[in-house]
Amino acid sequence: MKTVWIDAGHGGKDPGAVANGIQEKDIALKVSLGIKQRLEAVYEDVQVLLSRSTDVFLELRDRTSKANAAGADLLVSIHCNAGGGKGGFETFRYTKASQGSIKLQEALHKAIISKLGGIDRGQKAENLHMVRESKMPAVLTENLFVDVGANADQLKQASVIDAIIDGHVQGIASYLGLVKKVKEEKPVAQERDINVPSKWAETTWKEVTEKGYFDGKRPGATVTREELGAVVSRLLKKVES
The missing domain is CATH 3.40.630.40 (Zn-dependent exopeptidases)
Known part of the structure; x- marks a missing residue:
């Protein structure tokens, strides 16, 4: 020092x-x-x-x-x-x-x-x-x-x-002969494409889409309560039938 x-x-x-x-x-x-x-x-x-x-x-x-x-x-x-x-x-x-x-x-x-x-x-x-x-x-x-x-x-x-x-x-x-402090570089978060399913979820997404629980659009988007309600409704209809 x-x-x-x-x-x-x-x-x-x-x-x-x-x-x-x-x-x-x-x-x-x-x-x-x-x-x-x-x-x-x-x-x-x-x-x-x-x-x-x-x-x-x-x-x-x-x-x-x-x-x-x-x-x-x-x-x-x-x-x-x-x-x-x-x-x-x-x-x-x-x-x-x-x-x-x-x-x-x-x-x-x-x-x-x-x-x-x-x-x-x-x-x-x-x-x-x-x-x-x-x-x-x-x-x-x-x-x-x-x-x-x-x-x-x-x-x-x-x-x-x-x-x-x-x-x-x-x-x-x-x-x-002082040395400058190294600034910590925070990793830049990569924005994902919400229209493409994650690799780990591809099979599941395809399955639930084919069964009509989801419409196949925007797999990476967050779900609102009303959208979740629509999914539950479809699920109940499938169960009742």
């Missing part, structure tokens, strides 16, 4: 970047919850743990301490950006990142930008707490700019949020 730690940036009294009617903390939480739901629903042997599942404030040290204590296989911290001119998407690893973090960043960045499109600001390295203090491979994603009008308009669209979620899920699954 693989354990994925998803950290929704900011929260509670800390809204993160705010502009164009958007608070970064809200986007981060929405994306994080979506990643958990989709990753666990689609892939086998994976559990997703969250720094927060509601709008609460957490210190940075509490986030990484909990992730480290859980022994997570990777950590992804979800954010939106601000102050970037033309906007776009970028990812961050620690300046002295492990090979695991570098590979995770490559997998995530490639998957998210392929789903999201737009301006690719590249894979970067910074001395950020979430990627520095995590004992497992860790990456921080900056998903568009709330203070860039075009990006803000995108972040208000469900299809764009869905693309961001999908990209994270695909990148994480690729890095961990």
Whole structure:
């Protein structure tokens, strides 16, 4: 069982970047919850743990301490950006990142930008707490700019949020080598031809038809009470005669 730690940036009294009617903390939480739901629903042997599942404030040290204590296989911290001119998407690893973090960043960045499109600001390295203090491979994603009008308009669209979620899920699954769950195929019931008797009933059907109990039509159809009454009546007449 693989354990994925998803950290929704900011929260509670800390809204993160705010502009164009958007608070970064809200986007981060929405994306994080979506990643958990989709990753666990689609892939086998994976559990997703969250720094927060509601709008609460957490210190940075509490986030990484909990992730480290859980022994997570990777950590992804979800954010939106601000102050970037033309906007776009970028990812961050620690300046002295492990090979695991570098590979995770490559997998995530490639998957998210392929789903999201737009301006690719590249894979970067910074001395950020979430990627520095995590004992497992860790990456921080900056998903568009709330203070860039075009990006803000995108972040208000469900299809764009869905693309961001999908990209994270695909990148994480690729890095961990997760296997998709097999959907059980329910057998399709074959509709029988009601005008043809079943093999096991051919002889009996022929016999009761020849004796006049049935008229020989629609042997596979269900019988109503009135039709059954007609059959009983014919049977009684045969007995009385």
